[in-house]
Each structure stands twice: as structure tokens, then as C-alpha cells.
Amino acid sequence: GAVVSQHPSWVICKSGTSVKIECRSLDFQATTMFWYRQFPKQSLMLMATSNEGSKATYEQGVEKDKFLINHASLTLSTLTVTSAHPEDSSFYICSASGGASTDTQYFGPGTRLTVL
């Protein structure tokens, strides 16, 4: 149980385009989803926390107009990187909590974004 999927697993895009990443909880209802970014050989950096039906709460320094987060249902959250630039190239990972263990976070496999 507690499976989280992400799509796509990797994406390459041109500078200036927007990219949408989907995060789904497959076998439980995720009341809260989290989005992280991780640069090579660095630790996880929390970008935002989202609760179903509510606006996301962004961490300090994360541009909410650039990283649009939507948590429209209990099984789906999306992260849209708008007007992507090469410095946005990173490993984006979502996690979800909910179901029987509301404090445990289960991670998706991650999405590797490369902006040319």
C-alpha cells in the first residue's frame, strides 16, 4: 500500500516553456501533498505544502507565480513550472500523507526536469 506515482519521470523542455508534473496517490486519499526540489548531491528542499481544495503554502524564497500548485482532488496534485529557465533544471519530488497514517509521507519516484 501507500503508493505514489509521478508523471512524467523525466522531461526536457526549451527555455520559456511551461511544464506540468502530476503526482497521484494510487491507493489512499492524500489529504496533504508536498513538493520538493533536489539539486545534485544536495538535500531535499521543501517547496510547498498543499491540502486538497486549498491554496498551497509556499516556503520562503519559492516563487508561487512561477511554481503553480493545484491539489484539486484527494488523489492528484500538480506542479506547473511556468516560463522555465535552465536554473529550474532539477529533480522534483512529491510526497503524500493521508489514509491510515496521516503523519507518514510517502514519496513519488520523482521527475527530472532539464531546461535547455
Place this chain on the structure above:
Amino acid sequence: QKEVEQNSGPLSVPEGAIASLNCTYSDRGSQSFFWYRQYSGKSPELIMSIYSNGDKEDGRFTAQLNKASQYVSLLIRDSQPSDSATYLCAVSGQAGTALIFGKGTTLSVSS
């Protein structure tokens, strides 16, 4: 500011040995404690959760919690080369809030 501290390592152990990973946290009100394993280029994978003082065993893994000392540890018995990864300690204050992660300890198990 709530912090979770881990020795970055690398911690090197021979195959078959016990690997001991340690973590301290600053928020005395923390209630839930987790160990995740992250292989290079992959996302974190949950290994253990622990909520009460004492030991919790799951296969080759044992998590230990001492709330008075604000200390969490993970023991890996009979370490295997496949255990080579970065181990992340994470702490939570309450359900639905973001986990506070340590920077991770890199474990290398040599055959």
C-alpha cells in the same frame, strides 16, 4: 528554528557488519520520527517510523528513540552492499505538517 542534525559521513562499514546511523533534533515537541533511504538519483523510500521511546525492529533494521536526549538512531545489521545509500532522518510535529529532514548520512558497505 526546528533542526534535524545528521553526520554527513560517509560512514564506511564492511559487509556483514552493523551500521549505526544517528540523528538529533531540536524541537522537543516532535512526535513522529522516520528513517528514509535514498539511492543516488532516486527519491526517498520509507524504512522505519517510530513514535515511542525505545527500540523498534523490522528485519535487519532497528530504530531507537530517546525523547529525553532528543536522539534517534538506526541500526542496520548484517549490512549488505545494497544498503549503500544516503539515509535521511525526518521528524514531524503533528500530522499533515511537513517533515523536517536532516541532510542525510551516506553509508557505504564494502564487499
